[in-house]
Amino acid sequence: MIDRELVDALPIFHGLDASALDKLLAHASQRSHAKGDTVFQQGEEATHFYVLLRGRLKVQQVTADGQQFIVRVVNPGDLFGFAMALGRTQYPGTPIAAVDSVTLAWPMGMMNDILQHNPTFAINTMQMIGQRLDAAHDRLREMSTQEVEGRVAHAVIRLAQEAGVKSGSEIRIDFPISRQDIAEMTGTTLHTVSRIISHWETKGLVKGGRQLLVIADLAGLRRLAGDEAS
Amino acid sequence: MIDRELVDALPIFHGLDASALDKLLAHASQRSHAKGDTVFQQGEEATHFYVLLRGRLKVQQVTADGQQFIVRVVNPGDLFGFAMALGRTQYPGTPIAAVDSVTLAWPMGMMNDILQHNPTFAINTMQMIGQRLDAAHDRLREMSTQEVEGRVAHAVIRLAQEAGVKSGSEIRIDFPISRQDIAEMTGTTLHTVSRIISHWETKGLVKGGRQLLVIADLAGLRRLAGDEAS
DNA sequence: CGGGTTTTTGACTCTTTTCAATACAGGTGG
DNA sequence: CCACCTGTATTGAAAAGAGTCAAAAACCCG
Numbered sequence: 001m002i003d004r005e006l007v008d009a010l011p012i013f014h015g016l017d018a019s020a021l022d023k024l025l026a027h028a029s030q031r032s033h034a035k036g037d038t039v040f041q042q043g044e045e046a047t048h049f050y051v052l053l054r055g056r057l058k059v060q061q062v063t064a065d066g067q068q069f070i071v072r073v074v075n076p077g078d079l080f081g082f083a084m085a086l087g088r089t090q091y092p093g094t095p096i097a098a099v100d101s102v103t104l105a106w107p108m109g110m111m112n113d114i115l116q117h118n119p120t121f122a123i124n125t126m127q128m129i130g131q132r133l134d135a136a137h138d139r140l141r142e143m144s145t146q147e148v149e150g151r152v153a154h155a156v157i158r159l160a161q162e163a164g165v166k167s168g169s170e171i172r173i174d175f176p177i178s179r180q181d182i183a184e185m186t187g188t189t190l191h192t193v194s195r196i197i198s199h200w201e202t203k204g205l206v207k208g209g210r211q212l213l214v215i216a217d218l219a220g221l222r223r224l225a226g227d228e229a230s
Numbered sequence: 231m232i233d234r235e236l237v238d239a240l241p242i243f244h245g246l247d248a249s250a251l252d253k254l255l256a257h258a259s260q261r262s263h264a265k266g267d268t269v270f271q272q273g274e275e276a277t278h279f280y281v282l283l284r285g286r287l288k289v290q291q292v293t294a295d296g297q298q299f300i301v302r303v304v305n306p307g308d309l310f311g312f313a314m315a316l317g318r319t320q321y322p323g324t325p326i327a328a329v330d331s332v333t334l335a336w337p338m339g340m341m342n343d344i345l346q347h348n349p350t351f352a353i354n355t356m357q358m359i360g361q362r363l364d365a366a367h368d369r370l371r372e373m374s375t376q377e378v379e380g381r382v383a384h385a386v387i388r389l390a391q392e393a394g395v396k397s398g399s400e401i402r403i404d405f406p407i408s409r410q411d412i413a414e415m416t417g418t419t420l421h422t423v424s425r426i427i428s429h430w431e432t433k434g435l436v437k438g439g440r441q442l443l444v445i446a447d448l449a450g451l452r453r454l455a456g457d458e459a460s
Numbered sequence: 461c462g463g464g465t466t467t468t469t470g471a472c473t474c475t476t477t478t479c480a481a482t483a484c485a486g487g488t489g490g
Numbered sequence: 491c492c493a494c495c496t497g498t499a500t501t502g503a504a505a506a507g508a509g510t511c512a513a514a515a516a517c518c519c520g
Binding site: 408409410420421424425427428438439440441 | 465466467468469
């Protein structure tokens with residue numbers, strides 16, 4: 001069955017009272033998703049909301065003319081597919097398992113229930129969405145004001161922060177990520193990303209590889225990203 | 231004093247009980263802002279949250295290297311400056327009055343109060359932030375996948391929707407907006423915006439002018455924006 | 461009627477994309 | 491176990507879209 005400890009430990013449910021947690025556990029269903037599987041499809045009726053327990057998801061959107069775009073990466077502990085909280089009835093994107101992953105799902109109706117009776121959960125969720133809004137604005141500002149190299153640097157730094165594993169002085173991105181993926185996160189082409197990363201390799205900033213990215217000099221990347229005023 | 235009807239009518243406060251509304255009214259302070267004034271400054275300690283009663287604000291951010299960027303336009307009835315809901319203690323941007331404007335302000339602490347005791351307000355706020363997140367993702371997708379003309383078209387369509395006034399078959403943007411402004415909303419330069427709009431004028435899509443924009447053919451713009459699959 | 465701001469337009473430059481070809485890695489099946 | 495095949499990555503050359511630089515025109519306010 002589902003591990004109560006596990007659910008209890010999720011930051012998003014912090015402060016929920018015991019009875020609410022019980023109800024939550026009673027209705028949760030655990031699912032496994034093999035690498036490459038989708039949890040649900042963009043445009044589908046939003047019937048459930050989810051928490052990622054293990055693994056890593058890429059949330060992708062496809063535009064009217066077929067171009068692809070990565071909205072975000074879902075990391076363990078993250079809530080996703082909460083379309084209702086956005087006042088939508090359909091999922092806006094498609095989460096794809098970048099590695100074998102495990103999720104918990106609840107019927108969307110439960111969300112309203114919990115929200116109504118647990119101000120704390122409502123506030124938690126609001127702040128979580130708020131932080132995501134903040135992050136989205138950061139990306140928008142980048143896309144507006146920076147050129148490609150800076151945007152790619154930012155994307156890589158973000159990946160390092162949320163999905164980076166330290167090994168020695170290096171940080172490895174903990175899931176398979178292609179040049180194409182990075183291009184779809186930064187609004188450029190895989191060719192340009194490849195060129196940029198190759199160039200960074202010669203400068204010793206990163207080490208690349210097939211679906212692999214290792215950051216060797218985070219500070220150097222930050223300098224390129226132009227965060228700190230020079 | 232402050233008009234209770236007015237506050238009561240704000241969608242964001244829908245469903246608030248009488249006592250909460252009383253408290254709200256007791257702590258509200260009304261302020262006027264002449265065209266060009268700022269309500270607060272980016273980076274300032276976030277002491278209050280606001281509702282725009284009348285007028286129109288442009289929320290601007292300045293990057294480390296001095297470039298400017300317009301995050302959004304605040305329209306009457308909109309909540310803004312709710313940094314706390316995003317888990318921030320400082321304002322992320324600077325709201326500038328595009329026309330003479332009137333705001334209501336509350337001490338930030340009140341927000342927590344109301345949130346704690348009024349699940350409905352928490353849910354309203356959450357959904358409002360959620361919609362803004364959705365909108366931000368739309369813009370991100372645009373910035374990633376579309377070229378400048380499409381992005382400018384989108385920006386103009388959005389302006390028409392949220393700040394457009396119909397006069398006959400035309401829609402006029404209801405506040406002074408420069409080419410520079412549009413450039414800062416779409417991540418391009420005023421020169422490019424000027425060229426694009428001039429070109430649109432010759433095609434009869436819009437009518438321009440100094441700090442003025444009138445949409446003559448919204449459907450035509452939508453086609454340019456590439457929303458509908460051709 | 462100035463004087464400053466905003467807009468338009470042209471010519472040139474440069475970053476990034478597009479097009480194209482090759483190299484490489486890893487899994488599959490003979 | 492090796493050859494093959496597919497998806498990924500690299501790299502070069504050409505093309506294009508948008509930015510930069512520069513100057514003039516239009517407009518509004520006082």
